[in-house]
Amino acid sequence: MNNQGYVLAADVGGTNIRAAIIDSDGIIRKEQRFQAGLSHPGISGQDVIDALAGALSGLTGDTGNISAIGIGFPGFFRGNSGIVAASPNIPALRDFALAKALERRMNLPVSAQNDGLCAAIGEHHFGTGKGKSNLLHITLGTGIGAGLILNNQPYTGESGMAMELGHLCVDTNSNALLCGCGNTGCVEAYASATAISSRYAELSGQQRDAASVYALARRADKTAIIIFEEAGAYLGKAIAEAVKLLDIHTVTISGGLSNAWPLLQPPLNLSLESNLITTQKGRIFVQRSSLNDNAGLLGAAMLAHDLLA
Amino acid sequence: MNNQGYVLAADVGGTNIRAAIIDSDGIIRKEQRFQAGLSHPGISGQDVIDALAGALSGLTGDTGNISAIGIGFPGFFRGNSGIVAASPNIPALRDFALAKALERRMNLPVSAQNDGLCAAIGEHHFGTGKGKSNLLHITLGTGIGAGLILNNQPYTGESGMAMELGHLCVDTNSNALLCGCGNTGCVEAYASATAISSRYAELSGQQRDAASVYALARRADKTAIIIFEEAGAYLGKAIAEAVKLLDIHTVTISGGLSNAWPLLQPPLNLSLESNLITTQKGRIFVQRSSLNDNAGLLGAAMLAHDLLA
Numbered sequence: 001m002n003n004q005g006y007v008l009a010a011d012v013g014g015t016n017i018r019a020a021i022i023d024s025d026g027i028i029r030k031e032q033r034f035q036a037g038l039s040h041p042g043i044s045g046q047d048v049i050d051a052l053a054g055a056l057s058g059l060t061g062d063t064g065n066i067s068a069i070g071i072g073f074p075g076f077f078r079g080n081s082g083i084v085a086a087s088p089n090i091p092a093l094r095d096f097a098l099a100k101a102l103e104r105r106m107n108l109p110v111s112a113q114n115d116g117l118c119a120a121i122g123e124h125h126f127g128t129g130k131g132k133s134n135l136l137h138i139t140l141g142t143g144i145g146a147g148l149i150l151n152n153q154p155y156t157g158e159s160g161m162a163m164e165l166g167h168l169c170v171d172t173n174s175n176a177l178l179c180g181c182g183n184t185g186c187v188e189a190y191a192s193a194t195a196i197s198s199r200y201a202e203l204s205g206q207q208r209d210a211a212s213v214y215a216l217a218r219r220a221d222k223t224a225i226i227i228f229e230e231a232g233a234y235l236g237k238a239i240a241e242a243v244k245l246l247d248i249h250t251v252t253i254s255g256g257l258s259n260a261w262p263l264l265q266p267p268l269n270l271s272l273e274s275n276l277i278t279t280q281k282g283r284i285f286v287q288r289s290s291l292n293d294n295a296g297l298l299g300a301a302m303l304a305h306d307l308l309a
Numbered sequence: 310m311n312n313q314g315y316v317l318a319a320d321v322g323g324t325n326i327r328a329a330i331i332d333s334d335g336i337i338r339k340e341q342r343f344q345a346g347l348s349h350p351g352i353s354g355q356d357v358i359d360a361l362a363g364a365l366s367g368l369t370g371d372t373g374n375i376s377a378i379g380i381g382f383p384g385f386f387r388g389n390s391g392i393v394a395a396s397p398n399i400p401a402l403r404d405f406a407l408a409k410a411l412e413r414r415m416n417l418p419v420s421a422q423n424d425g426l427c428a429a430i431g432e433h434h435f436g437t438g439k440g441k442s443n444l445l446h447i448t449l450g451t452g453i454g455a456g457l458i459l460n461n462q463p464y465t466g467e468s469g470m471a472m473e474l475g476h477l478c479v480d481t482n483s484n485a486l487l488c489g490c491g492n493t494g495c496v497e498a499y500a501s502a503t504a505i506s507s508r509y510a511e512l513s514g515q516q517r518d519a520a521s522v523y524a525l526a527r528r529a530d531k532t533a534i535i536i537f538e539e540a541g542a543y544l545g546k547a548i549a550e551a552v553k554l555l556d557i558h559t560v561t562i563s564g565g566l567s568n569a570w571p572l573l574q575p576p577l578n579l580s581l582e583s584n585l586i587t588t589q590k591g592r593i594f595v596q597r598s599s600l601n602d603n604a605g606l607l608g609a610a611m612l613a614h615d616l617l618a
Binding site for chain 2: 076085086088134150156157158159160161162163164165167168169170171172173181182183185237241242244245246247248249274275277278279280283
């Protein structure tokens with residue numbers, strides 16, 4: 001087996017790390033999921049590097065045939081420096097040179113970037129958004145991530161905090177739901193997997209994860225259906241707000257909750273169209289990503305391949 | 310008088326055209342305001358060209374010593390082509406090659422662009438936003454316009470409709486105000502000069518223009534004060550939404566209603582800070598433009614100067 005052109009990629013979350021060996025065509029050759037618990041308050045920066053090194057090495061045995069590493073990480077990065085300015089989900093990393101620390105540890109070049117932006121990069125290279133110069137990509141998972149491609153380049157913003165679409169306010173009513181960020185009415189409080197689950201608990205009194213609520217909705221459970229209709233409508237409203245500013249025509253959606261696309265799409269499109277300004281109506285296409293929940297992993301792989309170019 | 314390096318610039322509105330002779334340092338050498346009434350349904354594209362040519366020629370007598378023309382126009386442009394795709398305020402212009410038609414008429418090179426973007430360009434070259442690579446500029450006038458500079462370049466979006474910040478939804482309550490665009494809860498329905506005036510009529514039963522409402526507020530008229538507090542707060546919320554997506558640190562505000570900055574600023578900043586996500590708080594600086602209502606005119610002049618470069 002010739003590993004020339006193979007890279008290691010990791011998609012890091014607060015609870016899990018997904019790691020994979022990926023070739024330059026975006027084919028995942030081997031993949032593993034590791035429990036990490038990086039959100040815990042006792043975790044140090046060194047612990048994060050240990051967990052990442054463990055996950056990546058566990059995948060390859062040794063890293064001799066791999067030429068670079070790409071990391072998608074849930075935090076704000078300083079431009080393309082690989083430095084994490086801050087991470088609400090993994091607070092241990094603050095002004096932390098993640099790429100450099102992992103580079104020293106693994107003895108391989110490392111590139112690291114925000115996970116939502118990685119997903120946009122993966123989508124832009126390999127997914128439904130392939131070939132589009134401008135792309136807004138949204139990841140519906142535990143939270144809501146987003147990334148923007150402008151003129152074929154990832155957009156980071158001035159301090160790596162661009163595209164916090166999950167925290168756009170879509171409900172200003174006095175009974176708007178509280179978001180994990182501390183504000184009320186954020187779309188993440190209505191249309192993330194966490195929100196679907198907690199809305200169902202609130203309305204039915206029963207604890208279900210988002211996948212189960214979706215299964216219930218498919219079996220005509222009225223409460224579950226209402227929750228997905230509401231989620232789709234709020235998501236459509238948030239996309240409309242983004243389009244009013246960015247004037248982007250192509251929007252793609254990936255992540256675990258995108259499995260519920262058949263239920264999310266109709267209310268999403270209705271709400272998007274009604275919230276857009278007249279001249280934008282009928283021009284914006286929101287599609288489910290062909291990459292399911294691999295967009296972030298593939299984007300991280302592209303970061304690694306770019307190091308070799 | 311050596312006119313080398315002088316250009317003609319026009320800032321076009323539905324009711325008025327402001328035209329000026331401007332030098333390459335952004336100094337307005339001569340300026341006139343013309344009534345035009347271009348919003349009327351009977352107006353044709355040719356009428357618009359006639360009105361523009363009349364305003365520009367009226368300013369110079371002849372255009373012999375002028376080397377180029379720049380136009381800021383309230384419409385959506387196809388990239389930098391000078392073609393107006395559509396104009397909600399001046400419906401006569403639809404898929405209309407404004408720059409080319411005026412070029413033929415005036416026998417001078419013409420550049421034309423969206424008025425909100427022109428104001429951002431003017432602000433970026435000559436105003437408070439000078440020297441900032443990234444800038445969000447907002448024009449508070451009859452409506453609310455906005456323009457974005459990213460990496461020192463004007464951002465137009467995919468179809469010239471970017472930065473419709475005035476139509477961000479800041480109020481989803483059932484009694485949210487109706488906006489001219491047909492939607493409810495747009496920030497333009499609360500924080501434009503038109504909104505200030507119509508809110509005052511609604512709450513007090515008295516017809517006043519925005520400048521008079523401001524004068525009343527300065528004399529402690531409670532209704533007027535409440536209206537400006539509400540306008541500032543909604544404007545701060547709209548800016549927060551834009552910052553969550555764009556991660557821009559510098560925001561400048563010009564236009565006629567920016568004269569009310571002493572009243573708008575405190576509620577604006579309070580609302581901005583409370584609506585931002587934690588990691589962005591304290592990093593965003595909203596300032597009144599030093600250009601008052603000349604930002605658009607100066608930006609149009611820069612477009613013309615760029616034609617000569």
